[in-house]
Amino acid sequence: MSAVTTSEKTVDRPLPPRAPYILETRDLVRHFAADGSLFGDKAVVRAVDGVTLGVRRGETLSIVGESGCGKSTLARLLVRLIKPTSGGILYQGRDISALSEREMRALRRDLQFVFQDPFSSLNPRMTVGAIIEEPMRVHRIGTRAERRRRVRELLARVGLRPEFADRYPHEFSGGQRQRIGIARALASGPTVLIGDEPVSALDVSIQAQVINLLEDLKEEFDLTLILIAHDLAVIRHMSDRVAVMYLGEIVELADTDALYDRPHHPYTQALMRAIPVPSPHARDMVAELTGDVPSPLAPPSGCRFHTRCPHATELCAQKKPHLEASGDNRFVACHHWRSVADSAAGLSEEPARPANAAHRLALYRAWTKKQGQNPATQSPTDQAPTVPSEE
């Protein structure tokens, strides 16, 4: 990632200076019972295991991690689509983790969700108009005519024709369906929008459009955005802060630029190294993350990452590191973050080009310009490197 992108970003979107938390979790835990053997104890999947996290009003917080690390479970816990095993969820200072379904229903107006799979998230038997109208109907917003008008406005706002309200979901492409899903999420006028990998099921070319749409809507509707993702480029492009999850725990939480420039946790570093660098001179970089994510049925002792960590010591296998402040507004859960962090400074910088290569590139660009073509090189954010995943 070039330095240019970074500086542009800071100018574009200054961080909201320490806005109050709108949504918080306190030591949130969700275990799932797995099928145990006939005799003996039931196995327990520790999907989310002690997450304490605060989301500031108006920010975009991304939660990143490999498949199976519990990030989707965390997203569903945040809007209470599933109940926590223990721990608290605070929305505007009020604990919602123990509310009844009935009490929760009223709050759903404020907390909305965009799903990953646009092909499964829209009821195939309802028209697009009815789908988008549903949240307003449920929360008794406006009259029938007002709701219809709002549906058409929302369709137009997400870039679809208002006439599409009478169509059924199967008539649309994935990108269009995701826009419909976003329109539905906005219909009740939420304050917090949670996206569970909202673009990862879409073509790369469409991803950028939907991401830009989400960014615009965030400004326009004054939303707080929580994004679950594994696409590091998307996250850098969109978020103010990033939380890195590993096996049900948050291992690092920091402002986006700080995290990408100087990751403190060895796992975050490994993720950053997995981003393809658009430079032929960086080809010799070797992925340092080997092996699979350990089973959340039996997470490793001590630091859960120690089985795959190149910096692991005796201490890591024995003592569990807790999330501690590691600088300005950032937190890391690693015993050795001080020494680890130094080894990764400037990790995401593009290596300098040798003079002859730069000269050749300049010649090439001049030539393509003359041919009336677009330069072959694109800005790094158009690429879509992803975290290695099991899928």
Added chain:
Amino acid sequence: MTDVLDNEANDLLPARSGNRAWKKLKHNRSALLGLILVSFFIVAALAAPILPIADPAATSWSAIRKAPSAAHWLGTDEIGRDILSRMIWGARASLMAGVVSVIVATIIGVPLGLLSGYFGGWIDQVISRITDALLATPFLILAIALAAFLGPNLTNAMIAIGLSAMPKFVRLTRGQVLSVKTEDYVEGARAVGLADFSIISRYILPNVFAPVLVQATLTVATAIIAEASLSFLGLGQQPPDPSWGSMLNVAKNFLTQAPWMAWWPGAAIFLVVLGFNLLGDGLRDALDPREG
């Protein structure tokens, strides 16, 4: 960027496909044959009162066990009643028994399946165990037992058949609900703030409807056979009202002297059951979203 965005989002959609299922059904020859057979019997049954046919209960001692002729197209039975007329009036009993008992089965079975599949837990345990117990008893035995218990007449036969067919609908619906429940749109409905009842009626039920409809069509055929069997055993339609099953029951005594008395009801049961089965299979193909 804006240009690209508009293009992607507003590409012209393919022309409306109309009713896709109906189109597929129309091109399926065997389903069409089934539809014709079923329609033929339904029209005949509905038109019975206005057709210029003899009174199905009118006996004639001068025309006992006559073979098919110009006067009696399908012949006469052992007390001289016109078989054509009795066939047409008997179609009412058979079709009504088929349809009404399936309605009974779906009205009880589908809601139980919805509750069982959607809520799970002890509700599911109770409903599923009762269903298992009912399914463990052979369909016809259960129907005969219930009909005998309720008393022999057509209404009770329909109730008995409906109750016996009900567990199949509970199990089918439950299975469908379990698969639909995992779709994101059901979770989405919860995220929007819908209550369970609305989720079941607006999100689950419409999406389990197609397989239930197919099962219902196929079960009509089974129910018609069951009604004929009950009537054959004297547990269904009571004399002198005609029904195909009771006609067969009488005909079995005269198989050598008057075989036509058995031909027609036998053929009618065969054809109407074939019709419902072909139609049901056709509906299954037509409503399957995975095929074209």
